Amino acid sequence: MAEPFRIPSGSMIPTLEIGDFILVKKYAYGVRLPITYKKILDIGEPERGDVVVFRYPPDPKINYIKRLIGLPGDKIRWTADKKIIINDKPVIYENDGEYLTKDRIGRDINVSQLKEFLPVNNSANKSEENSVEHKLINFPGFSQAGEWQVPEGHYFMMGDNRDNSSDSRFWKFVPEQNLVGKASFVWMHWDWSDGGDGFKGSRIGASVD
Numbered sequence: 001m002a003e004p005f006r007i008p009s010g011s012m013i014p015t016l017e018i019g020d021f022i023l024v025k026k027y028a029y030g031v032r033l034p035i036t037y038k039k040i041l042d043i044g045e046p047e048r049g050d051v052v053v054f055r056y057p058p059d060p061k062i063n064y065i066k067r068l069i070g071l072p073g074d075k076i077r078w079t080a081d082k083k084i085i086i087n088d089k090p091v092i093y094e095n096d097g098e099y100l101t102k103d104r105i106g107r108d109i110n111v112s113q114l115k116e117f118l119p120v121n122n123s124a125n126k127s128e129e130n131s132v133e134h135k136l137i138n139f140p141g142f143s144q145a146g147e148w149q150v151p152e153g154h155y156f157m158m159g160d161n162r163d164n165s166s167d168s169r170f171w172k173f174v175p176e177q178n179l180v181g182k183a184s185f186v187w188m189h190w191d192w193s194d195g196g197d198g199f200k201g202s203r204i205g206a207s208v209d
Helices: none
Strands: 002-006 020-025 039-041 051-055 063-070 075-078 084-086 092-102 108-119 131-138 146-149 154-158 179-191
Touching: 002 179, 051 154, 063 084, 084 108, 092 131
Parallel strands: none
Antiparallel strands: 002 020, 020 179, 051 063, 051 179, 063 154, 075 084, 075 146, 092 108, 108 131
16 A cells, blocks of 8 residues: 655755655555554565655654664764764765755755665675665765664664754654655655745656665
C-alpha cells in the first residue's frame, strides 16, 4: 500500500524539493495496528540510506521525512567539517560541483554539492553492493560537532540539506514504532508558496534515493 505525502520544507534538498509530492510505501517496514502502532507482520527492515517518513518524536501528530543514517546500536559522529563517522569508520564523500539554492533570507546562493556513500554493512567500501549513494548540500562554514549512541529499537535521521534540517542531531532518535514508511518516487510537483516554482513536470517520476 502506498500513500501520498507533500514535502513542505527544504530539509531534503537536493533529493527532494519543496513542493514535491511523493509516494510512500507504508508497509515497507511491516504492518502495524492503528493507534498503538504495534507491528503485527514483519515485511522488511530499515536500512542505512533509506529515505523514511516517520512521526516526529516531540509531536507524533506531525510527519517528518529524513534519511536514515544510524541503525540500532550504531555510534554516530558528526564532525565540525560536516562529515559522518559510523562505528569509527568515516563515510566516503566525493565533490559533485555546486547546487543553486536560497539562503535563509531568500537570496540565491551556490553551495557545495557532494556525493555521500553510506555503508550498508559497515564496510568502508563505496562499491554499489556495499553502499547507498546519494547527493547532499553543504553551506559554507563549520558545524557543531556531536556524537550519539543509537539505542536499541531506535534510528538516527538526518536531512540531505545538512545545514538546514531539524533532525536527530537536535532531537535525538526515532523510535521504531514511529516509522510510517519508505519514500518511493515523486508523482507530482507543485509549489504555490511565495517565490515557488509552481508546476514542475520534470520532477514527475523522479526516484527517491
